[in-house]
Amino acid sequence: MTTDRTTTPATGPDETRFALSCDGITKAFQGVRAVNGATFDVPEGLVTALIGPNGAGKTTVVNILSGSMTCDSGTEHIGGTDVTNWPSYRIARLGLMRTFQLSRELGGLTVLENLLVAAPDQAGESMVNVFFRPSAVRRQERENVARALDILETYGLFHLRDNRASDLSGGQKKLLEISRAVMASPKVLLLDEPMAGVNPALIERIGGYILDLKAAGVTVLMIEHNLSVVERICDHVIVLAEGQTLATGKLSDLRENEEVVQAYLGEVIDASTHG
Amino acid sequence: MSNIWYYVFTLVFFLFDYFILAMGLNIQYGETGILNFAYIGFVAVGSYVTGALALPSSVGTGQHYILGLGLPFPVNLILGGLASCGLAVVVALISLRRLRTDYLAMVLISLSLVLYDICNNFVPLFNGADGLYNVPEPFAGVLKLTTNSFIPFFAAVTGVIAALLWWVMSRITRSPQGRTFRAIRDDEVVAAALGKDVFRNQLKSMLIGSFYAGVGGGLIIQFSGSFNPTAWLPGETFVVFAVLIVGGVGNNVGMLVGSLVVETLLIHLPAFLPAIPGHPGLIEYFDSVLIGILLMAMLWFRPQGIVPERVRRALSLGAPANLVAGRGEAPGSAPGRPVPVEIATADAQGEK
Structure with a gap:
C-alpha cells in the first residue's frame, strides 16, 4: 500500500x-x-x-x-x-477531475509536464505575471515540480519523468492519468474503467491507489x-441499464x-x- | 555600396523578418495547434496599417487610403501589430468558439480570400490593386540615410526587433502559459478537463501570433516602401508554414533555421542569381517547386524539422538536483535523462 x-x-x-x-x-x-x-x-x-x-x-x-x-x-x-x-x-x-476510458495523455509533453499542467491556480498562466512577477512564477513552479515528482514517485513513474507521455505503455498511461488527476488536488475523481486492459499486478496497484485516495x-x-x-x-454501487438508474x-x-x-x-x- | 552588399543585406532583412513571422505562426500552430491558414491576411493587415499610418493624408498624393496620419516609426509599427490583433479578436470570436481543426482551417482559408478580395477591389481602403507606395523610410530624414545606407541600417533594426521578439516569445513558451498552450495543442478535451479555458488560451495565442504577423508585415512595407496584393497572395501562408515545418514546429530556434533555408536560400537568393540565357525569370519560378520538394522530403524523412521541439526535462523545469538524483530510479538509468520505456511482459500483454 x-x-x-x-x-x-x-x-x-x-x-x-x-x-x-x-x-x-x-x-x-x-x-x-x-x-x-x-x-x-x-x-x-x-x-x-x-x-x-x-x-x-x-x-x-x-x-x-x-x-x-x-x-x-x-x-x-x-x-x-x-x-x-x-x-x-x-x-x-x-x-x-476525470480519467478517460481510452487513456488520453498529452503526448507531446513529458510525463512530468503532464502533471504540471494539472496544477491548479498557476501564476505563470498570466502574461502579466510571466513578465512582471517572474520570481513568483519561478517559486511556484519549483513547488509544483517538487510536488509532481513526489506524486510520480508514489505512482511508480518517477524514472519516466523525462520521457514523452506518448512513449508510455498502456498501463503506464493509466497510472499517468490518475497521477495527473491527483496533481490537481481533486475533491471528486471520476475514473472511467481504470483497470481495463491492465495486468493483474497493476490492477492490485491501482486498487491500492484508489483506497489511498x-x-x-x-x-x-x-x-x-x-x-x-x-x-x-467499492463501498457503494450504482447500476445503470438502458440509460436509467436500475438500483443503488x-x-x-x-x-x-x-x-x-x-x-x-x-x-x-x-x-x-x-x- | 556594391550590388553584392545590397543583395546580402536584403537577404538578411528577409531572414529576420520571416523569423518574426514564423515565430508568430509557431505560437498559433506549433504551440497551440491552431491551423491558421489565413496567416498572410494578418501580415497584410499589419503591413497596410503600418504603411497607411506612416503616410501623410492621402489628399494630393495620387493614392487612396484611410488613416494617413504621418506617424513616426515605430509607433506606426506597433499600431500595425495591434490592428492584426484586432482582426484576430474578430476571427476568434466568430470561428474559434465553435470550430476545430479542419473546419477551422477551411473558414480561415475563406477569410484569407475574402480579405484579399476586399483589399484588391475596394480602392478607398488601401488603394486597391495598386497598393500603397512611397511609404517614408524610417529615420531616413533624421539620420540622413541614402537608399544604399538605409538597407543595412534597416536590416539591423529588423534584427534588433527580431531579437527582442524572440526573447519575449521564449519567455512565453518556457512559462506555464506555454505549457498550457502545448497541452491544448495535444488534446483540447484533456486540457479542459484539467481546468484550462481552451477558448481563452487560444485567443491569447491568436493575439500574440497576430501581433508578430502584423509587425512582420509592417517591417516589409517600411523596408520596401510599398505593398500591394501581389505580395500576399493567399498561398503565401504556406511559405510561412514551410518555414515552420523545415525549421522544426514548436521550436523558436528552428524558426530562424527554417527562415534561413526556405525564405533566404530558396525564395530570395534565386532572385539574385544570373538569369538563364533565353529564359529570363525562369529561376524565380523554381522556388515553389523547390519548396514543395523540400516539404515532402522533410515530412517523409524528418517530420520533426531540422531543430526538433525541445524535451523539457525535470532539471530544466527547475527541479532541484537533490530531488531528482538517486531517487525512484529504474535500474541502469541516469538522473535527468530519459530512460527506455519498459517493454510489456508476457502477463502484461494487452497493455500497450
Missing part, C-alpha cells in the same frame, strides 16, 4: 452527504437515447462503482458529469452547487466491469436484486462461468 502525500487529510467518510448528484439526466444522439433519466447520488468520501451492461450509458454519464458533454435535460450538483451543463474547465476548477478524503466514482475489484474496493446500494445486496441480476450481474456471472 502506498501513502498519498498530495491530498487533504481525511476527515472521515459521510454517507449522508453527497459530493455529486444528478437528477433525471437525459442525452440522445440522433434520436437514440444513450441516457434516459439517470438519477443518483455519490456519497462523499467513499468509493462508488458505476456498473452496467455495455451500452448502458455509463461513459456518457461520466462525460456529462465532467462537462465534456452537455445533457438534454436534468440537473447536476457538485457539493450543493448546480453545475448543469457547465463547461468542463469550470467543473474541473470546482475540484472534479479515499483515505485522503477524495470521493471516487469509477466505472468498472471487474466485480471482484468492485467487491473489494452495496454489491452484496444488489446480488439479491432480481432486476440487477437479469440486467447485468447474471450476464457477468454467465460470462465468467462459461469462459
